[in-house]
Amino acid sequence: MTKLTDRAWKGFDAFGPKGLFEIHTTNSSIDKKRLVLDGPEIVPYVTRSADNNGVALFVSDKNYSYGFDLPDVITVGLDTQTAFYQPYKFVTGQNIQIITGEHLTPLVIQFLLPLLRTQMTAKFNWGGNGATLSRMKRLRLMLPIDDNGQPDYDFMSDYVRERLSQKRQSYLDYVHDRLAELGTVQSLPAINSVDWKPFVISELFSKFVGGKGKGLVHLRQVDSGGIEYLGATNRNNGVLCRVALDDVSKSMV
Known part of the structure; x- marks a missing residue:
């Protein structure tokens, strides 16, 4: 390694x-x-x-x-x-x-x-x-060197290649373990082989309610912990950031 x-x-x-x-x-x-x-x-x-x-x-x-x-x-x-x-x-x-x-x-x-x-x-x-x-033009970098004292680009490539292979194998091991936990895999029909028809959304769900909150300006953003703050964005599954849970509780009062 x-x-x-x-x-x-x-x-x-x-x-x-x-x-x-x-x-x-x-x-x-x-x-x-x-x-x-x-x-x-x-x-x-x-x-x-x-x-x-x-x-x-x-x-x-x-x-x-x-x-x-x-x-x-x-x-x-x-x-x-x-x-x-x-x-x-x-x-x-x-x-x-x-x-x-x-x-x-x-x-x-x-x-x-x-x-x-x-x-x-x-x-x-x-x-x-x-x-x-x-x-930026004055920036310096510490890099691994070869026997001639020059940047060892082959070493850099080998190092990254090994780490990517490790991550790939870790993911495959995780997937195989999860599949084993789920038991026998059921075959599903292709999505275009079943019948489809339109439905009115109100027939499928019992009610629609507005979200509660007083806006991001009243909340403290945190790097970890807290709770996800959703907004009208088309990225990150609608998550704008994470905010302190205590602030969220206060804003609901």
Whole structure:
């Protein structure tokens, strides 16, 4: 099993004249108001959001007319200190930077992302000390090195490949255990092989009631614990965030 301690580590300039990679502004930078919404929504629109790999929504490929960026790169959200791997051709919102480089394979990128995020979080924050392009160009990364003192990209790839294989096997083991608990698997007919007919929703459910709450502004958001706060969003199963349970109880009074 490959371990991080199997290699010596050394600091490198991430960008700049002696840097390992290049960082530059996006080729599109489309304000949301200018998006072309006509046509199949198949193109990732990447923003500074920390959710969903930075993808705010999918848009028409007609937005390529503004410009686009190619896959297998890292996107960085300035000010928000977000960094994500983009595996598909995409367009972006404003204040997005693109990291490219000869050695940026999908596996190497997955190894670099936690290191990059850690450095950005430690050095930058929202407001006057955000991750501007000039500040990013001064960033340094500690990386495992080979016998020549250069970044060992093969080691990075092997390490990530092993961890992905572990996660995949853990998932398969979990699924097999759950299936064993459920007993004999029943075969179900194909969904298009049964008869369908329309129903009035009020015939299926006894009543509809409005949700209770005084709005998110009255509640404390928490990172863990608490209770899910639902809103009128089409993402994350309608969950906007988690809020303190004590505040929820008070708002019901």
